[in-house]
Amino acid sequence: MDSLLIKGGVPLHGEVSVSGAKNAVLPIMAATLLTPEKCVIRHVPDLTDVGFMAKILASLGARVSVDGDTVTVQAAKLKPVGDYELIRKMRGSICILGPLLGRQRQATVSLPGGCIIGTRPIDLHLKGMRDLGASVTVEGGYVNVRARRLIGCDLFLGGRAGPTVLGTANVMMAAVLAEGVTTIESAACEPEVVDLAYFLNKMGAKILGAGSPTITVTGVKQLHGVEHEVIPDRIEAATFAIAAAATDGEVILHGARPDHMHAVLDKLKEAGVKVVRKGLTLTVTRGGRLKPVDVTTLPYSGFPTDVQAQMMVLMALTPGLGIITERIFESRFMHVSELARLGAEIAIEGPSAIVKGGRKLSGAPVMASDLRASAALVIAGLAAQGTTQVNRIYHLDRGYEKIDQKLRGLGARIQRIAQE
Numbered sequence: 001m002d003s004l005l006i007k008g009g010v011p012l013h014g015e016v017s018v019s020g021a022k023n024a025v026l027p028i029m030a031a032t033l034l035t036p037e038k039c040v041i042r043h044v045p046d047l048t049d050v051g052f053m054a055k056i057l058a059s060l061g062a063r064v065s066v067d068g069d070t071v072t073v074q075a076a077k078l079k080p081v082g083d084y085e086l087i088r089k090m091r092g093s094i095c096i097l098g099p100l101l102g103r104q105r106q107a108t109v110s111l112p113g114g115c116i117i118g119t120r121p122i123d124l125h126l127k128g129m130r131d132l133g134a135s136v137t138v139e140g141g142y143v144n145v146r147a148r149r150l151i152g153c154d155l156f157l158g159g160r161a162g163p164t165v166l167g168t169a170n171v172m173m174a175a176v177l178a179e180g181v182t183t184i185e186s187a188a189c190e191p192e193v194v195d196l197a198y199f200l201n202k203m204g205a206k207i208l209g210a211g212s213p214t215i216t217v218t219g220v221k222q223l224h225g226v227e228h229e230v231i232p233d234r235i236e237a238a239t240f241a242i243a244a245a246a247t248d249g250e251v252i253l254h255g256a257r258p259d260h261m262h263a264v265l266d267k268l269k270e271a272g273v274k275v276v277r278k279g280l281t282l283t284v285t286r287g288g289r290l291k292p293v294d295v296t297t298l299p300y301s302g303f304p305t306d307v308q309a310q311m312m313v314l315m316a317l318t319p320g321l322g323i324i325t326e327r328i329f330e331s332r333f334m335h336v337s338e339l340a341r342l343g344a345e346i347a348i349e350g351p352s353a354i355v356k357g358g359r360k361l362s363g364a365p366v367m368a369s370d371l372r373a374s375a376a377l378v379i380a381g382l383a384a385q386g387t388t389q390v391n392r393i394y395h396l397d398r399g400y401e402k403i404d405q406k407l408r409g410l411g412a413r414i415q416r417i418a419q420e
């Protein structure tokens with residue numbers, strides 16, 4: 001398994017382009033299953049998760065080709081089941097369930113894997129599909145959904161932690177080919193859901209309200225092929241912005257969508273980070289002394305859980321008490337013990353992490369536990385004195401396009417070490 005060797009203490013300087021959003025491209029790739037016609041997706045990031053999704057679509061009978069950042073899919077004919085081993089490896093693969101149910105009126109998908117950040121149920125996805133008229137059974141680790149007819153209805157998708165992003169995507173994709181009108185209440189408002197709805201509408205779907213908690217889908221008989229460019233990755237952009245502030249550097253981010261990043265940019269400002277916006281370009285520097293802040297993760301447009309770990313590193317470098325409360329996933333503090341190995345002082349109290357910031361961080365070998373935790377460890381390694389080895393970086397490659405290369409372009413001393 002590869003690891004990253006980081007010689008820290010070097011401020012990041014330079015310019016970097018934001019890649020396409022992982023969380024937008026995965027459901028969009030799944031949505032191509034809804035039509036037998038060819039779909040072309042552009043600005044696709046080069047990630048192992050995208051490679052997995054391409055293989056899953058191919059295992060279902062679709063023709064998939066990748067040319068640079070363009071993925072072309074044509075699902076002329078579909079097989080009823082895909083490669084379970086592949087599907088098991090990636091949480092995002094659950095979003096093939098909705099399109100398969102919509103187009104074929106049946107799907108069998110293994111319960112998904114992915115990051116270990118608490119139990120990741122799919123009860124809300126299944127509830128939505130049941131409401132549309134599907135029968136759902138879970139057997140031997142597989143979910144079977146079947147429907148003779150899918151009938152539009154009013155359904156509620158709110159859960160304990162609020163709306164579900166992929167659940168909304170899944171139900172929306174099943175509903176586009178249902179009969180009649182489906183209204184999804186407590187829908188996720190994330191920009192990635194909006195991008196998917198935009199893609200589906202270009203295919204001929206009739207979706208209104210995406211980006212708000214009420215989405216209305218009027219079913220259509222069939223969908224057609226389209227071309228689409230995926231939105232920029234707001235989580236990657238936030239990660240680079242925090243890395244710039246953490247290392248006291250200056251980074252210019254091109255091709256960002258600051259309108260998708262209000263909560264993060266607002267918190268960074270409160271923490272004393274200067275972000276200058278000019279169109280789709282963000283210039284990030286430390287404005288002066290960093291200040292501790294309280295952060296609570298919430299569904300969009302609140303502070304994203306996917307930026308919680310990175311923000312914690314910034315707080316670890318900021319003198320004073322920072323408080324980070326995680327409201328979306330219950331076990332998303334696995335990075336805390338690894339950050340402690342670098343010298344950070346962080347105590348967990350229920351859903352909150354109390355960060356006694358301002359301790360000197362020094363390099364150490366650390367273990368990446370999930371995608372965003374890995375990004376946090378990289379930022380901490382860049383800010384720490386000495387050498388940090390981040391092990392198990394396959395998590396990073398799932399969600400950050402060429403992160404080591406991009407960071408090297410900003411002056412970081414970071415090297416990938418291939419291990420058997």
Ligand code: UD1
Nearest residue numbers: 023092120121122123124125159161163164165166328329
């Ligand atoms: C997506 C993102 C992930 C992000 C998360 C929250 C993708 C590929 N992944 O994951 O990066 O961290 O949104 O912004 O887009 N829940 C249930 N029942 C369900 C589904 C979810 O109780 O059926 C709960 C989850 O346990 C969690 C909360 O709802 O507490 C939100 O999860 P959800 O929005 O579904 O996350 P994902 O869509 O899996």
